[in-house]
Amino acid sequence: MHEVLEQIQKLGIVPVVKIDKLEDAKPLAQALIEGGLPCAEVTFRTNAAEEAIRIIASEFPDMLIGAGTVLTTGQVDRAVNAGARFIVSPGLNPKVVKYCMEKGIPVTPGCSNPSDIEQAIELGLEVVKFFPAEAAGGLNMIKAMSAPYVSMKFMPTGGITEKNILSYLDFPKVIACGGSWMVNETLLNNGEFDKIKALTKDAVMKMLGFELRHIGINAKNETEADGIASTFENLFGFAKNTGNASIFAGLGIEVMKVPYLGNHGHIAIAANYLERAVYHLESRGFHFDEATSKYDKGNKRTAVYLKEEIGGYAVHLIQK
CATH class of the missing domain: 3.10.180.10 (2,3-Dihydroxybiphenyl 1,2-Dioxygenase, domain 1)
Incomplete structure (x- = not known):
């Protein structure tokens, strides 16, 4: 498994963020770091995403920053040039996956059924994003697919909250979970970074369960x-x-x-x-x-x- 994915596995939670305003990038990253999760998947769903990744990567070089909702090879180039260290996509596009692998960029495409998993195996992937996790059958679906595809590992995203994250992480084939409850859009738009920090810390403490x-x-x-x-x-x-x-x-x-x-x-x-x-x-x-x-x-x-x-x-x- 790629060293970036190994780091994600140790972190356990990947905050999935949608940044609309560039001025939010730095304080958001600071809040996540101080909350105990020096990691973020910035979705490429806004015009600010690319520059936000660049700001975070420049200001916090030790932070593990990635790009999500990446749909094209052009977006891969933009994200990586801005400082993204991993790529996440909602579905499995063989062209995007091959492009990333040729360049040595860790990529986790979205998969939700056995056919997707078989394509991922054919492409040489060891880890996929299970998306949309809850809507696609949740943990039971992951367990069912893990039976025939014993070597595949998953990063479920979509519907993951503080209430169900432990059930996912308890399953050994899950390396980490993507979640947005600690960085939801309302908090971000209102600039409530102290609350984001507190929710992030709570998420880490709940996960570790000391x-x-x-x-x-x-x-x-x-x-x-x-x-x-x-x-x-x-x-x-x-x-x-x-x-x-x-x-x-x-x-x-x-x-x-x-x-x-x-x-x-x-x-x-x-x-x-x-x-x-x-x-x-x-x-x-x-x-x-x-x-x-x-x-x-x-x-x-x-x-x-x-x-x-x-x-x-x-x-x-x-x-x-």
């Missing part, structure tokens, strides 16, 4: 660990469960038999999608200790610690 899972206490030895766990059991009825390295009291207290990471212990935070969580936190300046990563039998990472301690506690993310 939850406190347990608190780890560093005991000096197994005897002390057992005593601490027993105290929680006696106080609150949190049943002890002894493991190789620690003793749990209920589900929320873990007492280490010997001191582990963190001056006082550790805090475990669960996330809906561990790799996306790592990507988003790293983009905000946090760092992870790769040596602490744990993997399941399928070589999927299930846990990793931050390098930084918080209040004397090590913090690790775990996959829900």
